[in-house]
Amino acid sequence: MTPYLQLRLWWRRASSGDRLAASLALALVVALAAWVLAPTNSKKSSTSLGAGATGATDVAGQANGAGGAAGGAGSGGGGAAAGAGTASGAAVGGTGRSAGAAASGSASRAGGQAGGLANTRSPATGAPCHGTPNGAPGVTDKTISMDVAVLDLAGPIGNNAAGQASADDLTKFGQTLLADVNARGGLACRSATAKFYKVNPIGADQGRNACLQIIQDHPALAIDAGGFAFPQSAYDCIPQQKIPLVTSSLILTSEGSKFAPYLATPSSDLGTDMRDTAFGLRDVGWFDPAKGFKKLGLLEDECAPEVNKQLEDALAQVGITAGQTSKYTFACPQGGFASPADMAQAESQHRAAGVTHDILLTGGGSQRSYVAAASQSGYHPQYAFTDYQGAVITAGSATGPSASDIDGALDMTSGKFGMEKTPGFPIDAPTKRCQALAVKAGLSPDMVFQGGGGICSLFWTVEAALNHAPALTPEAMLPGLFGAGPLQLAWPQADTVFKQPSKYYGGDTWWPLQFHGDCACWHILDPNRRPSYP
Known part of the structure; x- marks a missing residue:
């Protein structure tokens, strides 16, 4: 007799209680099998970019419990694109949990959201604990990962020549x-983790390679802390891939809507x-003739023609005519320094006019040659x-015009x-507040005025x-700024309010x-402080 016929015969002769017990046992086995096989973490798609990588050092920054102390250290794999400079990462080591992240559970596929953290709030920050979206890069029930590009002007220039702290100190401060x-509750009820890349924005291919590495990392979000400072819009490679980016650079006005959200x-925008x-x-x-004004000279590089036109249009609005202007335009300089001959x-031309x-x-390097x-x-x-290309920072420094x-x-x-x-x-x-954090990092409070x-x-x-985002999908993260209200910021950024639909x-x-x-x-x-002109 086959096993199937034996089962049928037993089923006909067994008591109703035996049949009920067997049914429950079978249901339990099926449920356990489904639980074991179903993935519970968000997925990441893989991308092959062909960027070479070097080893990276990981250090941990994590919070335990509501407002728990930050700390911890570890080591792990990381990578920096070839030519992108040294990379170091800050990764949560597995035991750290930001406040509110203790609400855990298996992921529910209904509506594309995980259900573990949904409908709760962080007791430390009051931020909503959104569920983990299926397939959202860099987001799990416990962590949100970021990549940070730090300014590293290598070679004879160096950060110090531009009035900036060293890349090592900027990285240490970022950690x-x-x-x-994390000690204050983390991001959206999760511990924030970060990988830091030291990037020379005027180095050949370094910005490109660093951008490729960040894309390959699949972070939830990226921060540009000067690594993509030159040329203008070098940072665009990241939002082009629909990775949310917060940059320290002044952005083109057109980028505010083009790359939203x-x-x-x-x-500011330029x-x-x-x-x-x-x-x-x-x-x-x-511009008062009584104070000596006769004619205006404009020195404009072609790194961002949109900016040149915006200045010229604004000058026309205040009454400066074409006949009162002598303009000299030159190609966007390689490495940020126009040729002395140019x-x-x-x-x-300006003197003769x-x-x-x-x-x-233009940037400080070109200004230096012109003024000399x-x-x-x-x-x-x-x-x-102007504040364009960091000119206000480099004025009087070794990379700007003589004081x-x-x-x-x-x-x-x-x-x-x-x-x-x-x-x-x-x-x-x-x-x-920022200075106090610098001291906590073992750094001088003055480093706040040197990039910190x-x-x-x-x-x-x-x-x-992230603590005001409506969801933790890439397109929903930065719109959280619209619900944040007035934001108090450290030098050199002035306090601001982000506004819908595209004032990012x-x-x-x-x-x-x-x-x-x-x-x-x-x-x-x-x-x-005066309100900006619309």
Whole structure:
């Protein structure tokens, strides 16, 4: 007799109780098999990019319980693209749990969301504990992973020449900020983990290779802390892949809508910066003939033609005509430094045209050659700078124009530049908070004014976004900024409010600065911040 016929015969002769017990046992076996075979973590799709990798050191930043202490260390695999510089990672070591993340459970496939954390809130931050979306990169029930690109100007330039802390110190500070975020409840009820990459933005192919590595890592979100500072829009490679990115750079106005909802910055957009430059210079009387104005010189690189047009349009709106302007345009310089011969030609053109006032719309390296050529010719126009390409940072440094040659120059900045050097001017609360974290990291509080403050603002922007996000899918993360309300930021970013539908940038206010050659620093001319020009 076959086993099947034996089963049928037993079933007909067995009591109803025996049949019920056998049915329950079979159901239990099937359920256990399904539980074992079904995956419970979010999936990641693999991408082959052909980027070479070197070893990376991992350190852990994790929180235990509600507001638990951050700490821990470990080692693990990591990678940096060939030529992308040194990489180090901060990864949660498995035992760390941010506050609220203890609510666990197996993933439910209904509606594409995992059910373990849904419908709860973090007791530490009050943030909603969204379920883990199926297939969302870098998100599990316990962790959210990030990649961070840190400025690393290698070779004879170095970060110090640009007035920035070393890449090692910036990375160390970033790890301290990561631990602080986790100690205060983490991100969306999860521990934040991060992998740090040191990137030289003016190094051949380093930015490209670092971008490839970040894409290959499949993080939930990326942070650009200067690694993609040059050329303008070098960071675009990340939001193009629909990976949410928060950058320290001023972004093109068109990028705010083009890459929404995958690109944000606590800094201004460049269209606002150009309007504030033109209208602000008018407001302080820079174009007043009674104060010596006769003709305006424009020095423009072609790294971002959109920005050049925005400045020229704003100048026209304040009454500067084409007949009052001499413009010199040159190709986007390789490595950020225009040739001295090119800058000498630009200076010669402006001097011959009778230019009395110059707006240098390019980076510090090109400005340095232009101002040096003018000084050697005995030509001393009045200079105005913008926040474009970090020019306000490099002025007077080893990578910018000589401090004595630009004494008296103006800048209408959307940031908090000048706060750190203006006599008697107080350091504001968010910047002091950032300084306290620098001391906690074993660093000088002054490193906040050497790149550290920008990293504070970046991490706090990410924290605001994820703790207010409607969901943890890539397209829903940065829109969380719209629900965060006013965001207090550390120097150099000014406090801001992100607004729907596509204001994913700061730059709500500005104040005028004047450069002082004796201290190679900027002083605030008026401490009252003014609303930016629409």
